Amino acid sequence: MAGPTTAERGERKQESSDPPLARRRLRLSRLRTIIILTVVLVLLGAGSVWLLYGSKWLRVERVSVAGTRVLTPEQVLEAADAPVGAPLISVETDAIEARLRRKLPRIDEVDVVRSWPHGISLKVMERTPVLMVQKGGKFIEVDDEGVRFATVSTPPKGVPALELTVSRSSSAAASLRRFGEARLVREAVRVAGAIPAAVLHDTLVVKVRSYDDISLELRDGRTVVWGSGEKGAAKARTLTALMKASPRARYFDVSVPTAPASSAS
Missing domain, CATH: 3.40.50.10960 (Rossmann fold)
Known part of the structure; x- marks a missing residue:
């Protein structure tokens, strides 16, 4: 029986070498995708941090007061001492609440809420004398x-x-x-x-x-x-x-x- 011809042997050799090459190309493609996604995520994260902390777009510009009866809104604003001009994300709402309770004992409950993109809302409930x-x-x-x-x-x-x-x-x-x-x-x-x-x-x-x-x-x-x-x-x-x-x-x-x-x- 005659053996494989030279052409047939070449074709078999080519077939045996194709799969490793294809796998290498696939790995390189995946690696490039991972690198691109990582860069995109890093850029998005850095952009988000800058937007929240470094930009002028999301900063405290106004503080509103609701719920006062005996107290005046001006008294509440002064006691709250909200950081106007600071990044809204960095405002410590618990600290503002604690200051209000400490400085104005008439306040029974207070809710300090960030009002995006530029505000802080102070909703107070005063104590009622019995x-x-x-x-x-x-x-x-x-x-x-x-x-x-x-x-x-x-x-x-x-x-x-x-x-x-x-x-x-x-x-x-x-x-x-x-x-x-x-x-x-x-x-x-x-x-x-x-x-x-x-x-x-x-x-x-x-x-x-x-x-x-x-x-x-x-x-x-x-x-x-x-x-x-x-x-x-x-x-x-x-x-x-x-x-x-x-x-x-x-x-x-x-x-x-x-x-x-x-x-x-």
Whole structure:
């Protein structure tokens, strides 16, 4: 049998050498693609960093304030001390929030938001007084958590005064030692939050003698013995019913809401 011709041997040799060459070309093509993609990504990253930190396009130009009632927007802006002119991305919103809370105790909640591309938005919620404490010629506002957050020269309208008049009796002294003044204030706040709206409108003073001896002095001279801050909803319902049943009474006792009492004096 005759062997392969010279031409056939050349063709086989060419076929055996083609695959390695093709693989090398494929690897080089992939390498070039990877290099190009890497360069593109590096350029995009550098461009993004420059856009956010180095350019003049994304910098703080304005700061807006919303939600103020007693505070003025100017007071909030001054306390916030937002870095106008700085890159917006670099603004530390937590630091601004902390400054506002520290400098303006009247602020209960604050939301500091970047408003792209040039702004910062400050949304505040102020504390609402539920009681006030008179000290000298000033009035200290107390919120629903018992926080004394502001001192004003004019008493807030419709807010009862808080009188902490712990008696010298052994039980009252023991109550003060056990609970502390701050706890007694919170208990008074708890009572103020449970007073029926119609009665709250006429309440001048919330008087605290001990933890379970809290009373209300109303505008027309009537007195309500409330007791502790416990069972506030039940006491409110009982007081409303008792006042309707005894409209001429001057004294009401709902300290035990299941056994209320009223009298003309």
